[in-house]
Amino acid sequence: VIGEFATLVNPGMPIPAFIAALTGITNSLVATAPRLAAVLPTFLEFSRGSVLVAHNAPYDIGFLKGACAKLDHEWPGNHVVDTARLARITLHRDEVANCKLSTLAAYFRTEISPTHRAFDDARATADVLHRLLERVGDHGVETLDDLAAFTARVSPVQRTKRHLAAGLPDAPGVYIFRDPQGAALYVGTSKNIRKRVRTYFTASETRRRMTQMITIAASVDPIVCATVLEARIRELRLIATKQPRYNQQSKRPERQTWLKLTAEAAPRLAIVREVRGDVSDGACYLGPFRSNAAAQEASEALQFALPLRTCATKLARNPRSTTAGCALAELGKCLAPCTATVDHEAYDSLVARVRSAMSGAIDPVTNALQVRMRDLADESRFEDAARWRDRLAHFVQASVRTHRLMMLAQIEQLVAGKPTPAGGWEVHCISYGALTGAITIPNGVDPLPAINALISTADQISQPAPSQVAGLTEEAEAILQWLESDGVRLVRTSEPLALPIGCGGALLTQLGQVRNEIRAQEPVDYQWLTASARGKMVTRIA
Numbered sequence: 001v002i003g004e005f006a007t008l009v010n011p012g013m014p015i016p017a018f019i020a021a022l023t024g025i026t027n028s029l030v031a032t033a034p035r036l037a038a039v040l041p042t043f044l045e046f047s048r049g050s051v052l053v054a055h056n057a058p059y060d061i062g063f064l065k066g067a068c069a070k071l072d073h074e075w076p077g078n079h080v081v082d083t084a085r086l087a088r089i090t091l092h093r094d095e096v097a098n099c100k101l102s103t104l105a106a107y108f109r110t111e112i113s114p115t116h117r118a119f120d121d122a123r124a125t126a127d128v129l130h131r132l133l134e135r136v137g138d139h140g141v142e143t144l145d146d147l148a149a150f151t152a153r154v155s156p157v158q159r160t161k162r163h164l165a166a167g168l169p170d171a172p173g174v175y176i177f178r179d180p181q182g183a184a185l186y187v188g189t190s191k192n193i194r195k196r197v198r199t200y201f202t203a204s205e206t207r208r209r210m211t212q213m214i215t216i217a218a219s220v221d222p223i224v225c226a227t228v229l230e231a232r233i234r235e236l237r238l239i240a241t242k243q244p245r246y247n248q249q250s251k252r253p254e255r256q257t258w259l260k261l262t263a264e265a266a267p268r269l270a271i272v273r274e275v276r277g278d279v280s281d282g283a284c285y286l287g288p289f290r291s292n293a294a295a296q297e298a299s300e301a302l303q304f305a306l307p308l309r310t311c312a313t314k315l316a317r318n319p320r321s322t323t324a325g326c327a328l329a330e331l332g333k334c335l336a337p338c339t340a341t342v343d344h345e346a347y348d349s350l351v352a353r354v355r356s357a358m359s360g361a362i363d364p365v366t367n368a369l370q371v372r373m374r375d376l377a378d379e380s381r382f383e384d385a386a387r388w389r390d391r392l393a394h395f396v397q398a399s400v401r402t403h404r405l406m407m408l409a410q411i412e413q414l415v416a417g418k419p420t421p422a423g424g425w426e427v428h429c430i431s432y433g434a435l436t437g438a439i440t441i442p443n444g445v446d447p448l449p450a451i452n453a454l455i456s457t458a459d460q461i462s463q464p465a466p467s468q469v470a471g472l473t474e475e476a477e478a479i480l481q482w483l484e485s486d487g488v489r490l491v492r493t494s495e496p497l498a499l500p501i502g503c504g505g506a507l508l509t510q511l512g513q514v515r516n517e518i519r520a521q522e523p524v525d526y527q528w529l530t531a532s533a534r535g536k537m538v539t540r541i542a
Contacts, residue, residue: 258287360500433469
């Protein structure tokens with residue numbers, strides 16, 4: 001040992017009780033300790049040019065890199081050795097039950113035992129490193145480069161399957177790993193199929209799921225695409241239709257949720273799994289949402305501002321009951337359309353306002369919830385205010401998402417192009433939110449004849465039902481993302497690209513900016529805490 005560095009750091013906030021119990025570090029111990037901004041430069045100078053050794057190094061190094069980025073210090077780029085990874089490679093399962101630092105320290109009988117205190121744990125890690133280096137010396141590991149190569153070794157399975165990448169094209173497209181029977185195991189996409197597939201057989205591929213897939217794979221089929229966007233769309237469609245077992249995302253496009261204003265005598269809000277053909281009867285849909293929880297949050301926001309009935313009972317247009325059917329009606333929080341005394345005009349007016357809010361005029365909802373958040377904040381009920389902020393965010397996100405999708409779903413034909421790095425053009429033809437054709441036009445070639453040929457050969461798609469896009473929702477969102485990227489130009493469109501002016505786009509941007517400002521003003525140490533340890537922050541929207 002030629003030098004040691006140890007100091008407590010004042011996090012700028014109270015230490016949670018469970019952290020104090022785990023480590024023995026209390027608020028009184030750090031009260032006079034320096035802040036991270038004062039400690040970090042000293043540590044960086046102390047460790048400059050050294051190899052950083054840590055147990056589960058990505059976690060610890062991630063903290064250091066995050067602190068450097070936050071405090072505007074350049075990360076010095078030290079070499080890193082992870083004793084946890086080294087132990088997993090070096091030790092057999094019959095030697096240790098797991099590769100926790102405490103387990104390894106006990107196995108190697110280190111002089112210092114880990115105590116969840118940084119200094120003791122660092123000393124224990126150093127002892128574990130020395131014992132592990134003794135073990136890997138038998139494998140010809142003598143230098144730092146040898147150690148890096150040893151810990152990044154390619155598995156025998158990866159080595160034997162490298163031939164699957166041979167002959168694949170250097171072009172954008174989709175690749176399909178198949179088993180010996182030809183069934184799709186995994187579908188992926190890349191700007192360069194050959195280079196991407198080769199990475200599955202290198203040390204950079206560490207996902208256990210992919211290692212299992214490679215063990216089974218017998219072939220890789222490439223599908224060359226004209227553009228990266230076409231490749232992404234083909235990938236989504238193939239995953240949805242073939243259901244490859246090793247893909248985890250995009251396999252269940254049918255599992256979507258909408259918030260619906262029902263078409264019945266006394267309309268109400270309902271969370272549904274599909275869009276039915278009842279829009280012409282008065283139904284209105286918001287979505288799709290990515291989860292039932294998000295739909296419920298948005299429903300609560302809308303219901304608070306515009307309180308429709310919440311009961312699911314089917315009601316007659318002219319009910320005969322003269323007594324309120326629920327506590328909400330008795331409290332004056334429901335117009336009670338279940339009673340004979342209901343004011344039909346008032347309830348119909350409320351329904352019209354809900355339909356208007358779901359159709360893009362969200363001001364009544366945002367105004368009501370902003371008042372609610374301010375009132376709660378003034379009462380110091382910050383957690384309650386934060387929950388209403390989250391409900392508002394879910395509603396605004398759903399509004400923007402819905403109308404972005406519907407904007408695209410109403411356009412029968414849209415043709416747009418984007419310059420390529422080589423000086424040519426990539427052009428896409430889109431119909432009702434689905435990609436119907438793609439082409440890359442080389443530099444120096446007149447684009448108009450090629451575009452006309454693309455339009456004449458594009459797939460023909462029928463107009464979808466109201467409130468739906470013709471293809472997958474993810475497909476439409478990928479197209480929207482491309483249309484909004486730098487350099488895209490509209491060649492022709494049957495309808496203008498336009499959103500309702502009040503659907504929430506500006507407020508959604510404002511919410512994101514406020515969240516970023518909050519993060520920028522918080523102490524670095526505070527940002528690293530989990531959401532459960534931090535509690536929720538309240539945001540006031542002016």
